[in-house]
Structure formats: C-alpha cells, structure tokens
Amino acid sequence: MNAEVSSIPKEPGEKEILSDLQRTVSASRLGLFLQCRLKFYFRYVLRLTKPKTPSLHLGSSVHAVLKSWNKARWLQKPLTLKQAHDAYTTAWADTSEGSVTWEPGEEDDEKTTGWRLVDTYLRESHVPAELKPDAVEVSVEADLRMHGLPKLIGILDLVQRGEIIDYKTASTTPNADKVIHTTEIQTSAYAILYRHNTGQQENGMQLHHLVKLKNPKVVITTMPPMSQQQESRLYRQMESYLNGLQHGQFVPSPGMHCASCEFFNECRKWH
Amino acid sequence: MAIKLSANYSKKLGLPQYSSHSFSASIERELSDITQAEAEIARLYGLLQQSVDQEIQHPGFVPEGNGSNGSNGNHAPQNGRTYPINGNGHRVPAKPAADRWNCTEGQRGFILRIINENQLPKQDVEDLAQQLFSTGVKELNKMQASQLIEDLLVKVGKPAPRQTRWQQRPTAQAA
Numbered sequence: 288m289n290a291e292v293s294s295i296p297k298e299p300g301e302k303e304i305l306s307d308l309q310r311t312v313s314a315s316r317l318g319l320f321l322q323c324r325l326k327f328y329f330r331y332v333l334r335l336t337k338p339k340t341p342s343l344h345l346g347s348s349v350h351a352v353l354k355s356w357n358k359a360r361w362l363q364k365p366l367t368l369k370q371a372h373d374a375y376t377t378a379w380a381d382t383s384e385g386s387v388t389w390e391p392g393e394e395d396d397e398k399t400t401g402w403r404l405v406d407t408y409l410r411e412s413h414v415p416a417e418l419k420p421d422a423v424e425v426s427v428e429a430d431l432r433m434h435g436l437p438k439l440i441g442i443l444d445l446v447q448r449g450e451i452i453d454y455k456t457a458s459t460t461p462n463a464d465k466v467i468h469t470t471e472i473q474t475s476a477y478a479i480l481y482r483h484n485t486g487q488q489e490n491g492m493q494l495h496h497l498v499k500l501k502n503p504k505v506v507i508t509t510m511p512p513m514s515q516q517q518e519s520r521l522y523r524q525m526e527s528y529l530n531g532l533q534h535g536q537f538v539p540s541p542g543m544h545c546a547s548c549e550f551f552n553e554c555r556k557w558h
Numbered sequence: 559m560a561i562k563l564s565a566n567y568s569k570k571l572g573l574p575q576y577s578s579h580s581f582s583a584s585i586e587r588e589l590s591d592i593t594q595a596e597a598e599i600a601r602l603y604g605l606l607q608q609s610v611d612q613e614i615q616h617p618g619f620v621p622e623g624n625g626s627n628g629s630n631g632n633h634a635p636q637n638g639r640t641y642p643i644n645g646n647g648h649r650v651p652a653k654p655a656a657d658r659w660n661c662t663e664g665q666r667g668f669i670l671r672i673i674n675e676n677q678l679p680k681q682d683v684e685d686l687a688q689q690l691f692s693t694g695v696k697e698l699n700k701m702q703a704s705q706l707i708e709d710l711l712v713k714v715g716k717p718a719p720r721q722t723r724w725q726q727r728p729t730a731q732a733a
Contacts (some may be wrong), residue, residue, distance in 0.1 A: 368666070421701070422704075423705070425705045427701055434572075449716035482572070486611070
C-alpha cells in the first residue's frame with residue numbers, strides 16, 4: 288500500500304515551546320518574565336496575539352528611519368531630510384508586523400508626531416553624520432552555556448566608538464536614575480552581547496529617548512560600562528528565568544503595570 | 559623630532575562561575591614622520607590583536623562548577639554548567655593563520671554559502687568588509703560578521719525576515 292503523507296507543519300506543543308524558551312532568551316523576554324510570569328505565559332507560551340498599538344507602530348516607524356539614516360551615513364551617502372521623510376513614510380505604510388485599528392483622525396496625528404521626533408533628532412545632530420558606526424541594528428547572540436544559562440540573543444540599535452546606543456520613544460521625559468535602573472536588564476544584556484561578539488569591553492552605553500511632547504525633545508542618558516555586579520545580577524535573573532520555566536511557575540503579579548497590560552481580561556480569569 | 563607611537567590592545571573573556579581572564583599587550587614605536595602614523599597604527603592593531611587572540615585561547619586554571627563561584631560565594635550553580643574549551647592549560651592546536659577566521663564557524667559557513675549560491679565575486683565581499691569595517695572578511699569579529707551577513711543578504715535580494723522586536727510590546731514603546 289502506498290500512502291501519501293502531507294507535510295503540513297505541526298504546531299509546536301507547550302512542552303516544545305517551553306523547551307525552546309529555555310534554550311534562548313532575549314532581554315525583553317527576560318524582562319517580561321520577571322515583570323509578570325502570567326503575561327509571559329500568555330505572550331510566549333500560549334502565543335496569544337493582540338492588535339498592534341499606535342505607540343508601537345510609531346516606535347517601529349521611527350526606528351526604521353533611524354536605521355536607514357545610520358546605514359546611509361555609514362556608507363558615506365547621508366540621507367537628506369526629504370529622503371529620511373520618504374523612508375519614514377515607507378516604514379509607516381508597512382503593516383507586515385500587524386495593522387493598527389485607528390480612531391478617526393488618529394493616524395494622521397500619530398504619523399505627524401513620529402516624524403517630528405525624527406526631524407528633531409536629526410536636526411539636533413545627536414549622532415554626528417560623519418562618525419562611522421561600528422554596527423547598525425545588528426542581530427547578535429552570546430552562548431552562555433559555560434554559565435549553564437540559555438543563549439542570549441538581541442539586536443543592537445547602534446554601536447559607535449565602542450558605545451552601545453539604544454533608541455526609545457517615550458511619552459514622558461525620563462528620569463536618568465530611574466531609567467538606568469528600569470532598563471538594566473536590557474543594557475546589561477547588550478553589554479554581554481557586545482563583549483561576546485567583539486572580545487572588547489564596551490566604552491559605555493547611551494539611551495536616546497525621543498520624547499513625544501508638544502515640542503519634541505531628545506534626552507540622552509549615558510551609562511558607564513557594565514559592572515561585574517550588574518553582570519552577576521543578570522546571570523542570576525537568567526537562572527531564575529530558567530528555574531521558573533522548568534517548574535511552570537506562571538503566576539500573575541498584579542501591580543501598576545497591569546494598567547496597560549493587553550492580557551488584563553485573560554488574567555482576571557486565571558485561578 | 560621623533561614621534562613616539564604607543565599601541566595597546568587588551569581583551570577580556572568570560573570563564574565559568576562568572577569569572578573571566580584578560581590579557582593585554584603593548585608596543586612602543588618611534589616614527590620619523592607623522593604621515594606614517596595611520597598605516598603604522600593599522601599594522602600594530604592587527605599584530606597586537608592577532609597575538610592577544612592567539613594567547614588568550616589558553617585560560618590555564620579554570621574554576622570548577624562546584625559551588626564556589628565568582629560572584630559572592632553563596633550562589634551555587636544549578637544548571638550543570640560545563641566549560642567547553644580546554645581548561646587544563648594544554649594548548650589546543652591552532653589553525654594555520656591563513657585559514658583562521660575571527661567569526662564563528664557558522665558565520666563563516668553562512669558567508670561562504672551566500673557567496674557561492676549567489677555567485678558573488680569574493681572581491682566584492684572583501685570590498686564591502688573594507689568599506690564598512692576597514693578590515694578583511696577573515697578578520698571580522700562576530701558582531702561585524704553578523705552585520706556583513708545582513709548586508710550581503712540585502713545585496714542579493716534576500717533580506718533576513720524583518721525582526722519581530724516590535725511585535726507585542728505595547729508597553730515598552732521601544733523605538
């Protein structure tokens with residue numbers, strides 16, 4: 288008897304997903320796990336999808352044009368403001384990551400806000416066009432098996448003169464001390480990635496916040512290289528992540544962050 | 559008047575139990591003419607990097623995964639840590655310099671596959687590496703190789719799938 292077997296890709300089961308999650312981790316995944324394990328479970332294990340939010344769409348469009356701008360100056364063909372605007376328009380029209388459900392008039396307002404952020408950033412020359420980057424939005428990974436930890440993965444927005452630069456959009460002006468603390472998982476992870484991939488210690492890190500105010504502004508927070516203590520903290524957090532996944536400890540952590548959680552309704556049904 | 563050029567290269571690598579080892583090498587040179595500086599710096603950088611890379615592969619004593627660690631002494635490892643490289647001080651046979659790539663084997667294979675499958679002239683790839691990083695393909699570190707791979711994929715019309723970093727992160731607002 289001949290039998291034809293169709294090759295429909297099989298959806299991975301929960302066990303397989305959990306196993307994958309223990310092999311590889313990113314800063315955002317780790318941060319979410321430590322913030323709320325149930326939210327992590329909904330997003331990464333059950334893979335519940337939610338519509339893309341306007342602020343997320345704005346952030347990704349801004350990021351896309353900054354990437355184009357940095358890439359162009361690297362190749363010594365810097366973009367004019369018009370070319371940057373064209374790149375922004377193209378990025379805005381890209382719905383491959385999901386589309387946003389806009390309220391009437393909302394899209395135009397958000398689009399203008401996003402461009403004003405980019406325009407402000409470029410006009411203020413926070414990254415001089417003549418400086419050659421070391422990397423632009425590069426995907427990197429660090430094998431931490433030697434520490435009994437998952438492989439760390441991440442994307443570095445910009446590396447220049449050995450400094451790691453990360454772009455963020457925000458609706459309020461960040462406080463330097465707080466933002467250094469609240470982004471520590473990300474910055475430490477980036478430092479480890481940088482060191483593993485270059486064999487060098489980073490010269491420092493910068494967060495470039497593009498703040499969506501009536502008059503947009505750019506706030507740059509500079510940080511020294513990651514300390515030994517911060518490195519150990521991250522490794523311990525990763526160990527906690529591994530242990531949590533191994534034991535299936537996906538409990539909710541109610542708090543202020545629930546106000547903007549897209550899984551609020553699902554969480555309320557959890558028991 | 560003689561010009562003194564001092565070059566230093568240092569590298570630090572992670573070891574088990576959150577420890578690390580590092581090595582640095584320095585060279586001083588006298589130049590008769592400032593116009594020699596750029597070329598001499600490039601030469602010394604290559605020389606020092608190659609020398610440090612060669613030596614730092616031999617970590618000598620490496621802490622065992624027995625609970626004593628590099629953080630604060632009360633934090634025992636729990637995940638069966640192992641250390642994949644030769645940690646007993648014995649030298650691992652080095653590849654001939656001409657065959658040695660600084661990036662990973664996987665990256666090396668990927669770069670060569672892109673070249674072969676798309677019949678890219680090797681010189682074009684070498685030129686791209688020089689344009690971006692002012693160094694040859696074999697000398698690229700892992701980060702540079704990742705960047706080159708991304709650019710090569712764009713060049714041959716097969717860009718890597720757009721990163722999904724912006725998906726499902728409504729509270730982060732990362733740009």
